[in-house]
Amino acid sequence: MTHVHVIGGGLAGLSAAVELTGRARVTVYEAGPACGGRARSYFDRALGTRIDNGNHLLLSANDAAFRYLGLIGAEKSLKGPGKPVFPYFDLEADLAWTLRLSRGRIPFWALPGGARVPGMRLKELRSLFALLGARDETTVANCLVPGMLSRRLLEPFAVSALNTDCETGSAKLLGNVVRQSLARGGMACCPWYPEKGLSESFVDPAVAHLSVMQGEVRHGARVSGIETRGARVTAFALGAERIVVGSEDYVIFAAPGSVAGGVLSAHLSSFQVPDAFESIINVHFRLPFVPDIRGRVAEAGFVGVVGGITEWVFVKGDVLSVTVSAANRYAARDNEELKAMIWNEVRRVIGPVTVGGLPEAMPTARLVWEKRATFAATPAQDRRRPDAKTRFENLALAGDWTQTGLPSTIEGAIRSGVAAAHTLGLVS
Ligand SMILES: Cc1cc2nc3c(=O)[nH]c(=O)nc-3n(C[C@H](O)[C@H](O)[C@H](O)COP(=O)(O)OP(=O)(O)OC[C@H]3O[C@@H](n4cnc5c(N)ncnc54)[C@H](O)[C@@H]3O)c2cc1C
Numbered sequence: 276m277t278h279v280h281v282i283g284g285g286l287a288g289l290s291a292a293v294e295l296t297g298r299a300r301v302t303v304y305e306a307g308p309a310c311g312g313r314a315r316s317y318f319d320r321a322l323g324t325r326i327d328n329g330n331h332l333l334l335s336a337n338d339a340a341f342r343y344l345g346l347i348g349a350e351k352s353l354k355g356p357g358k359p360v361f362p363y364f365d366l367e368a369d370l371a372w373t374l375r376l377s378r379g380r381i382p383f384w385a386l387p388g389g390a391r392v393p394g395m396r397l398k399e400l401r402s403l404f405a406l407l408g409a410r411d412e413t414t415v416a417n418c419l420v421p422g423m424l425s426r427r428l429l430e431p432f433a434v435s436a437l438n439t440d441c442e443t444g445s446a447k448l449l450g451n452v453v454r455q456s457l458a459r460g461g462m463a464c465c466p467w468y469p470e471k472g473l474s475e476s477f478v479d480p481a482v483a484h485l486s487v488m489q490g491e492v493r494h495g496a497r498v499s500g501i502e503t504r505g506a507r508v509t510a511f512a513l514g515a516e517r518i519v520v521g522s523e524d525y526v527i528f529a530a531p532g533s534v535a536g537g538v539l540s541a542h543l544s545s546f547q548v549p550d551a552f553e554s555i556i557n558v559h560f561r562l563p564f565v566p567d568i569r570g571r572v573a574e575a576g577f578v579g580v581v582g583g584i585t586e587w588v589f590v591k592g593d594v595l596s597v598t599v600s601a602a603n604r605y606a607a608r609d610n611e612e613l614k615a616m617i618w619n620e621v622r623r624v625i626g627p628v629t630v631g632g633l634p635e636a637m638p639t640a641r642l643v644w645e646k647r648a649t650f651a652a653t654p655a656q657d658r659r660r661p662d663a664k665t666r667f668e669n670l671a672l673a674g675d676w677t678q679t680g681l682p683s684t685i686e687g688a689i690r691s692g693v694a695a696a697h698t699l700g701l702v703s
Contacts, residue, residue, distance in 0.1 A: 276300045278524040279701065280511070282498045285312025286685055287673040288529035289481040290339075290692025293346050295701055296488035299525075303485070304513060306497035306530070309474070310482055313648065314685060316472030322561045322594070322641050327473045329557045329645055330589045330598045332435075332577070336456040336463035337686040339693060349480040354470035354576060359461035362571040363392075364624045365427060367582035371627075373571045374428065376461030384461070385424075394423030402429055406453050409446030412654050416441045418450075431581050437652035437682045438553045438600045445654045448682045455681075466575065468589065477685070498530065501670075503542050508670045525669045527695045532650065532660075532676035543666060547659040549650030549676050554606075556599040557643045558617050565593045567630040578624055584613070585620040595621055602644070614640045649683030650676055663691065663698040671695035 277299040281288045284305030292301045309315065316327050333340055333353065344350040359376035375390035377383040385391050385400055402425060405418035415433045419425040419441065430441050436452045437444040456463050469476040482492055502510040508526050510519050520526055528535055532548035540546045568590055572578045577589045584605070587598040597617050599605070605613060618637040626633040650656050660678040663671045673695040674688065681687035696702045 277701070278302065278521060279527060279699075280304065280518065280520060280524065281527045281529055282511070283312070283528070283530035283534075283674070284310030284492060284494075285529065285531075285674070285688060286314055286477055287675065287688040287692045287695075288312075288527070289478065289485075290343055290689040291527045291529060291673050291695050292485055292490055292692075293343060293481055294693050294696040296485055296490045298701060301485065301488075301490040303490070303492045304496035304498055305492060305494050308494050309478070310492060310494075311474050311478040312531075313645065314473045314477055316474035316478075319559070319641050322559060322639055324561060324594060325472055326559050326594065326596070326641065326643075327469070327557075328643055329555055329648070330577075330587060330596050331468060331473055331685060332587070333467045333685060334456050334463065335465040335467065336459055337684075339690040340686050343481075343689045344476065347480040347484040349476050352470055352476040352480070353467040355465055355467040356575045357465060359464040359466075360571070360575055361466065361579055362575050362577075363427065363579045363581065365582045366580060366585075366620060366623060369623075371571075376457075376464055378461045380458070380460040392424050392427045394427070396422055396424070399424035403453060403457065406446050406450040407458065409450045411447055411658075413446040414442060414654070415444040415446050415449050418446045427581055431579060431586060434600050435586060435598075436684075438555060438649040439652040439682075440601050440604070443651070443653045445652050445657050445682075447654070448652050448657060448680075451680050452682065466577070468576065498538065500538060501526070501542060503667060506666065506668045508667050520669065525671070525699050525701065527671050527673050527692075527699070529673040529692065529695070531647075532674060533647075535672065535674070535676075539665075546661065548661065549656045549659050551651040551653070551656055552647040553600075553649055553651045554602040554644060554646045555648035556597075556602040556605065556613070557645075558597045558599075558614055559641045559643070560595045560597070560618060560621065560637070561639045562593045562595065562633075563638065566590070566595070566625070566633065568625065568628055569630065570628050572625065572628045580620065580624055583620045585617050585624070588621055588624055590625075595625060597621060610642050610644075614642055652682040663694045669699065671698040
């Protein structure tokens with residue numbers, strides 16, 4: 276039976292493995308002690324509870340992600356309001372509002388009297404058309420019509436989706452996100468997030484599925500080199516161990532781009548991968564009680580924040596979890612100072628919708644700084660992303676850093692795994 280060796284057990288590798296089990300013998304080689312890569316859950320000792328490395332938000336438009344969840348039997352593990360509703364808070368203006376997108380394609384939500392962004396003008400919708408028609412070199416800032424729609428919605432949306440600031444972020448990549456979400460109508464924009472945790476939704480069910488389907492996952496298996504002959508990969512190294520790739524066998528390289536650069540560049544001439552990165556900060560505050568949160572924030576389970584450091588606050592039982600994207604700009608800040616500033620913002624946003632408010636004193640907090648959360652989604656970095664196909668007939672690439680047409684996202688990672696399986700001709 277054909278044996279497919281999948282190197283890297285992040286969502287791209289798991290997606291490829293799930294796609295191929297039942298059609299081939301599959302082994303996943305994961306360097307770490309568990310799969311999941313940049314989308315994982317773990318027990319945090321300081322907080323005394325399980326957390327995700329970072330809050331992850333999906334949209335109902337993420338077709339590949341939902342298909343993957345269906346294949347591994349985890350489609351019911353996500354939670355969300357079931358409608359396109361996004362509560363927001365502007366810290367500068369001390370203003371709360373809720374964006375309720377119209378269900379279909381016509382943006383009735385943007386009309387005066389609709390549940391639109393306060394202060395926006397209709398002509399600002401031109402920004403969306405500019406993004407949809409953006410050329411390779413255009414930045415997001417080039418496309419945005421100044422005004423409240425940009426300040427209160429499109430800029431924060433761009434920073435979250437690209438994890439890159441608007442001045443340097445690729446308008447083409449953001450345009451692709453808009454094309455696959457907002458342009459399909461509000462019902463394509465319903466927000467979803469894991470009810471329990473990233474691992475419980477995306478990782479553990481996939482590993483269980485692979486096990487049932489006779490797939491194998493090897494942890495602590497770090498691939499350090501490959502051997503090739505002619506147009507084929509013939510072996511790879513796992514520390515001192517040498518894994519032979521048989522004449523009927525295939526390799527999907529789904530480890531991070533930086534690792535691919537180190538391992539593969541000797542074998543692939545002019546091989547380029549993204550080499551600039553953006554970080555994401557998450558701060559998890561564990562309250563000594565489960566806050567009784569009411570109204571629009573309770574309805575959505577999260578709130579978007581503009582005008583401060585905080586960008587999203589997720590309500591997860593007794594944990595209030597904050598995301599700050601494109602966080603390289605805070606590199607010089609002290610972690611304790613950041614935590615204190617963010618807690619003050621959280622109190623202003625969540626306190627008023629919590630019965631009894633939130634304590635002034637900061638509760639136990641954990642700041643997780645993912646330094647290389649994503650590649651910087653600039654036009655120059657996008658050009659460095661390779662296709663899934665390589666010059667070797669039995670080697671394909673996968674990962675959010677490959678040329679998916681999307682920024683670094685779960686949807687992109689999962690699509691890339693499926694694309695790798697297709698590229699090798701193993702699924703039709
Ligand atoms: C804090 C944070 C917040 C995010 N928020 C969102 C969000 O809201 N929505 C969204 O859609 N996306 C979000 N993302 C992006 C998303 O998590 C990633 O795009 C996705 O998880 C990438 O998956 P991947 O499989 O391509 O890469 P990775 O997750 O990096 O997986 C690569 C795997 O390869 C393994 N590996 C490394 N070296 C080797 C080796 N030599 N041999 C074998 N294995 C190796 C690694 O351990 C890892 O498990 C976020 C990311 C972060 C960090």
